[in-house]
Amino acid sequence: xxxxxxxxxxxxxxxxxxxxxxxxxxxxxxxxxxxxxxxxxxxxxxxxxxxxxxxxxxxxxxxxxxxxxxxxxxxxxxxxxxxxxxxxxxxxxxxxxxxxxxxxxxxxxxxxxxxxxxxxxxxxxxxxxxxxxxxxxxxxxxxxxxxxxxxxxxxxxxxxxxxxxxxxxxxxxxxxxxxxxxxxxxxxxxxxxxxxxxxxxxxxxxxxxxxxxxxxxxxxxxxxxxxxxxxxxxxxxxxxxxxxxxxxxxxxxxxxxxxxxxxxxxxxxxxxxxxxxxxxxxxxxxxxxxxxxxxxxxxxxxxxxxxxxxxxxxxxxxxxxxxxxxxxxxxxxxxxxxxx
Amino acid sequence: xxxxxxxxxxxxxxxxxxxxxxxxxxxxxxxxxxxxxxxxxxxxxxxxxxxxxxxxxxxxxxxxxxxxxxxxxxxxxxxxxxxxxxxxxxxxxxxxxxxxxxxxxxxxxxxxxxxxxxxxxxxxxxxxxxxxxxxxxxxxxxxxxxxxxxxxxxxxxxxxxxxxxxxxxxxxxxxxxxxxxxxxxxxxxxxxxxxxxxxxxxxxxxxxxxxxxxxxxxxxxxxxxxxxxxxxxxxxxxxxxxxxxxxxxxxxxxxxxxxxxxxxxxxxxxxxxxxxxxxxxxxxxxxxxxxxxxxxxxxxxxxxxxxxxxxxxxxxxxxxxxxxxxxxxxxxxxxxxxxxxxxxxxxxxxxxxxxxxxxxxxxxxxxxxxxxxxxxxxxxxxxxxxxxxx
Numbered sequence: 001x002x003x004x005x006x007x008x009x010x011x012x013x014x015x016x017x018x019x020x021x022x023x024x025x026x027x028x029x030x031x032x033x034x035x036x037x038x039x040x041x042x043x044x045x046x047x048x049x050x051x052x053x054x055x056x057x058x059x060x061x062x063x064x065x066x067x068x069x070x071x072x073x074x075x076x077x078x079x080x081x082x083x084x085x086x087x088x089x090x091x092x093x094x095x096x097x098x099x100x101x102x103x104x105x106x107x108x109x110x111x112x113x114x115x116x117x118x119x120x121x122x123x124x125x126x127x128x129x130x131x132x133x134x135x136x137x138x139x140x141x142x143x144x145x146x147x148x149x150x151x152x153x154x155x156x157x158x159x160x161x162x163x164x165x166x167x168x169x170x171x172x173x174x175x176x177x178x179x180x181x182x183x184x185x186x187x188x189x190x191x192x193x194x195x196x197x198x199x200x201x202x203x204x205x206x207x208x209x210x211x212x213x214x215x216x217x218x219x220x221x222x223x224x225x226x227x228x229x230x231x232x233x234x235x236x237x238x239x240x241x242x243x244x245x246x247x248x249x250x251x252x253x254x255x256x257x258x259x260x261x262x263x264x265x266x267x268x269x270x271x272x273x274x275x276x277x278x279x280x281x282x283x284x285x286x287x288x289x290x291x292x293x294x295x296x297x298x299x300x301x302x303x304x305x306x307x308x309x310x311x312x313x314x315x316x317x318x319x320x321x322x323x324x325x326x327x328x329x330x331x332x333x334x335x336x337x338x339x340x
Numbered sequence: 341x342x343x344x345x346x347x348x349x350x351x352x353x354x355x356x357x358x359x360x361x362x363x364x365x366x367x368x369x370x371x372x373x374x375x376x377x378x379x380x381x382x383x384x385x386x387x388x389x390x391x392x393x394x395x396x397x398x399x400x401x402x403x404x405x406x407x408x409x410x411x412x413x414x415x416x417x418x419x420x421x422x423x424x425x426x427x428x429x430x431x432x433x434x435x436x437x438x439x440x441x442x443x444x445x446x447x448x449x450x451x452x453x454x455x456x457x458x459x460x461x462x463x464x465x466x467x468x469x470x471x472x473x474x475x476x477x478x479x480x481x482x483x484x485x486x487x488x489x490x491x492x493x494x495x496x497x498x499x500x501x502x503x504x505x506x507x508x509x510x511x512x513x514x515x516x517x518x519x520x521x522x523x524x525x526x527x528x529x530x531x532x533x534x535x536x537x538x539x540x541x542x543x544x545x546x547x548x549x550x551x552x553x554x555x556x557x558x559x560x561x562x563x564x565x566x567x568x569x570x571x572x573x574x575x576x577x578x579x580x581x582x583x584x585x586x587x588x589x590x591x592x593x594x595x596x597x598x599x600x601x602x603x604x605x606x607x608x609x610x611x612x613x614x615x616x617x618x619x620x621x622x623x624x625x626x627x628x629x630x631x632x633x634x635x636x637x638x639x640x641x642x643x644x645x646x647x648x649x650x651x652x653x654x655x656x657x658x659x660x661x662x663x664x665x666x667x668x669x670x671x672x673x674x675x676x677x678x679x680x681x682x683x684x685x686x687x688x689x690x691x692x693x694x695x696x697x698x699x700x701x702x703x704x705x706x707x708x709x710x711x712x713x714x715x716x717x718x719x720x721x722x723x724x725x726x727x728x729x730x
Contacts, residue, residue, distance in 0.1 A: 076656055085691065086686070086687050086688075086690060086691050089691070089694055089696075090690075090696050093388065093390065093696070109692070109693075109694075110694070113390070113391045113693070113694055114390060115388035115389045130362075135586075140652075143586075144585075144588045145585060145586045145587055145589060147506060147586065147587060150689075151693075152674075152683065152687045152688055153687050153688055153690070153691035154691070157403050157404075157688060157692075158402045158403055158692065160404075161402055161403050161404050161414045162402070162414075165414055170411075171404075172406065172506070172587065173404040173405070173406055173595070174406060174677050174680045175403075175404075175406065175677055175679070175683070175687075176675075176676070176690070177674050177675050177677075177683065177687060180481075181676070181677075182677075183676065184483065185482075185486070185677065186444035186486055188483060188484050188486040188505070189486065189491050189505045191584045192587075192597065223591070229547050232386065232388060232389045233387065233389065249636075251546065265500070304609035317597075
């Protein structure tokens with residue numbers, strides 16, 4: 001009874017939005033409109049960030065570009081929708097976007113109860129804390145009584161609460177709607193601590209006026225596997241987004257990059273490589289794509305290593321080490337299923 | 341039903357019958373559309389595997405809330421978090437309404453002042469604040485407040501009061517044994533004051549002799565309560581805030597988020613109310629003031645007894661709209677971390693549970709009821725103040 005009353009009350013308001021988002025074949029829709037609509041963040045350097053000319057770059061942006069390259073053979077056929085943390089799932093559920101690639105953590109609740117499917121992980125992250133150097137704090141365990149700023153509607157909010165409860169530390173939460181304003185509140189001294197995923201901390205620190213005055217504490221308090229998300233129920237579409245990433249990881253493992261892919265395709269005698277690049281058979285058919293789908297991903301976007309170095313690697317302002325986001329053969333956890 | 345006028349018109353030519361028919365058709369159409377939308381929604385939600393219902397309100401929330409007037413920890417449920425947010429929204433709306441009214445009346449009168457400087461200052465205030473978006477003003481107050489105040493380590497200290505970027509810290513009164521006597525004393529004083537006012541009114545009606553009942557009753561309440569407080573042996577202890585490693589701890593704290601939202605809401609709406617007040621006062625014919633003066637009433641009483649009651653009839657209806665605007669605008673507090681309804685329910689709860697329709701529905705229900713309550717109260721007040729014709 002209780003829930004029925006609520007449903008009736010809210011039906012009229014939202015029914016129209018939801019009714020357009022029925023689980024149709026996303027691939028056909030995308031092919032028909034000629035581009036992939038990709039949900040990204042409102043600006044996290046290295047992950048999804050627009051420059052002053054409106055060009056989007058970042059690891060999450062490249063995940064969408066890889067999907068576009070696989071479908072159209074053109075990585076530029078992507079349109080971006082910047083979303084706040086709290087808008088992102090609704091945008092995907094309602095069909096406003098085709099893929100959500102917005103440093104989104106794969107969790108049990110999100111995967112099971114939101115009508116969404118996580119594809120795979122394109123960045124293994126963990127939550128950390130950033131403080132001012134002059135506070136003299138060297139460990140998160142010293143944060144008893146601190147004021148903590150963070151963005152609303154994220155796993156961060158809950159992890160932070162769990163961490164302080166677990167260690168019985170008191171804290172004051174300042175939870176701001178947008179990441180930029182949360183950072184501004186931290187920068188202005190409202191908070192002692194800014195918390196989000198460690199990659200995000202590095203990215204946000206590069207935005208502060210004096211990055212060197214802030215230090216990221218050593219503790220990693222959570223597992224944050226980040227990756228693209230699609231609507232539940234369209235398995236073909238999920239496969240395309242998933243395998244676009246697997247191809248990039250496999251390519252790095254096989255030593256194929258955007259620079260040598262054309263040469264390797266024409267010269268290689270390795271049947272595994274020939275199958276992957278479409279020189280032999282048609283691997284794309286099973287996904288509803290062309291035989292050169294994987295070739296296009298590598299040629300247009302590059303392998304995973306290239307994407308990482310270009311966006312968040314040590315030579316970028318974000319400056320993250322490869323760490324766990326390295327191939328399994330290099331001591332990381334990236335292990336993509338074979339293309340065969 | 342209409343009365344039958346002629347006997348030989350056909351069924352559809354009868355105006356009454358036709359009206360009924362159209363009503364019936366409209367009703368059926370509305371029900372059909374409603375059913376279609378409801379059915380469509382349920383089917384689609386099921387197709388997409390999105391869970392529905394309000395069961396999530398009993399799940400543990402797991403997230404903290406900065407400001408909670410009732411006991412709240414991360415272990416409490418989403419339902420309790422909703423109540424906390426509801427109280428925060430109501431608190432900021434009511435305090436905003438009170439402050440905006442005070443600011444509005446003062447500024448409205450100031451703009452009508454004969455003093456050139458006062459009138460111009462009021463004009464500048466009104467025209468500036470009315471014409472800048474509220475959200476911008478909120479950010480201004482928030483970051484302006486944060487930027488000017490000192491870091492906790494360099495807190496401004498006034499006795500047991502601390503002022504820094506984290507807020508204003510004051511000693512927290514904690515009731516001890518015997519505090520009940522003080523409450524009892526306070527209530528007794530209030531009743532005595534009411535009795536005094538009733539008596540004074542009655543006497544004035546009968547004899548015309550005036551007595552300053554309101555000021556006297558205020559004195560009775562204040563002095564009486566203080567006397568009871570000391571008679572009971574000062575049963576209140578103060579928990580003074582102290583400096584700790586990061587912040588000031590203990591005592592009570594007024595956080596900058598609350599202050600920024602309250603200041604932004606009340607000064608913004610106050611500017612609109614000022615214009616409404618000015619319009620109301622100008623609408624009262626100058627002859628009323630002249631007549632009152634010729635009866636020998638002093639200026640203060642002329643305003644209070646003659647001008648204001650008539651001006652209120654013009655003021656109240658648009659004032660109601662401003663109050664409603666303020667209550668709804670309080671949702672902008674979410675942007676600067678004030679944990680009101682939109683922030684807690686449509687922000688965090690929606691994101692953690694994914695129950696978009698339920699959470700947004702809850703918020704709509706709350707804002708609807710809040711606005712309707714304000715409307716009902718103001719309509720009652722309007723009726724009370726309206727011209728009673730004999």
